[in-house]
Amino acid sequence: MKRLFAQNRHAVQRIGFSLITLMAVITVLPIVGTVIFILIKGGPAISWEFLSGFPHDGMRAGGILPAIIGTLYLTTGTAIFSVPLGIAAAVYLAEYAQDNRLTRLIRLAIINLAGIPSVVYGLFGLGLFVLFLKFGTSILAASLTLSIMTLPVIISTSEEALRAVPQAFRTVSISLGATRWQTIRRIVLKEALPGILTGVILGLERAAGETAPILFTGAAFFLPRLPGSPFDATMALPYHLFVISTQVPDMPIQIQYGTALVLLAFVLTMNLIATVIRSRARARRQW
């Protein structure tokens, strides 16, 4: 009787394991499915001309170079504003801030910032940067808008990376006559750097793929030439994809999927870089 019971338990365990494995596999399916689908549909569209040429025939033919360059500009612009600010904020929160009202308020703000829908950022950017500060519909205004959206990601991942550095390093460094800032600069930041970089890339990757925040602040429907200054509007991959999928009649479907493939490749490449940085740092980590 007892023996039978034990066997039963074994079977239950096996069923449980199978279920969990199945669920893990299911979570992988959407991403794999999307990539394969886009690859099959968009792959044939990719050519040198597609990547390096301007659109013509009302965007129904030609390439998507201005959109690629535009997304590069916007991502770079976002990095310029959000990376220094985000890391500085994280250092403050992780290393200097005491647990008081101000700190709690800052944290609350960051958490809420992360929860705001991206289209609301777009409207805010329109109001503040485009109209009030008179930057116009421009790379500058769009980058600033994307920066605000990216900040919470960079701050929270960087703060986490800084906190993961063992407290003992700080104590030892201080006991050897280092100031707090010397300790942060020479030990803590150096050790947290891979984690910070991962956060930065993940944040920028999100910025690169967003449509709504740039919709009113910097994205152009079509431009015959590349933007010449930060005050010019620009084409961008996600917005271009939106435009050719919804706004242009008789659009060849291949170009749509080709554009989607380029955007996906851009974002996944950034993801891959982040993964490589993380795994290499983990292998080299001395704690």
Added chain:
Amino acid sequence: MVNKIVIENLSLQYSDGTESLRDVSMEIYPGSVTVLFGPAGGGKSTLLRCLNRLNDLADVKVSSGRILIDGENILDSKVDVIALRRKVGMVFARPVVLPMSIRENIIYGLELAGEKRKSKLDEAVERSLKLAALWDEVRSRLNDPAIALSGGQQQRVCLARVLALQPEIVLLDEPTSGLDPISTGKVEATLQELKKEYTVILVPHSVQQAARTADQAAFFLQGELIEYAEGKKMFTSPKQKKTEDYIMGRFG
């Protein structure tokens, strides 16, 4: 003559109420090993961390009293704590090597102090590693990561790192608690060398170690200094009943 360290009526409490000191007064002599011993939570580590103001990092609720080092009250807010910490070095219980090479660990403090000359730095590396009895073991691999060393070797890197700054006082907080007997023996032997040049204050990890190493011994119990005497006297004929009970292993 004023003694190297004079502690006057030192009291201290953390804001979470854990470890504290109550009205501790003692004088610490140069050229000797002074051992602070007693059961956990007695305030030994707290006292050590007062001597290089490392308690500044902790949440101290109240403190009163004075600590004079060479006649200067180091608890004064105007004291240059950076200079103090170079003068009063500390070795911790767990060997914490910084995530860099052996050599970089040793010269870390010196570089912060502004020493850039390679010859001076090389000299300090050799001198301090020899003093910590580690030179022969690591001389050929100074640029290897310090973490690759054994626990005992790492602890001696930590000691050498402190000695590189040529401090006047060396604080050791249970430096051998995680070490094997052979490494422990090496560290203890080093202490006897060190006391010729430095004022050494040790929190031992056992009563036996206290007895082996102490020139002077101070017994702490729940934040109070119960007895302070020459090591030989303390461990053969303690005056206080509590000290005797602890040494004999009746509690603790």
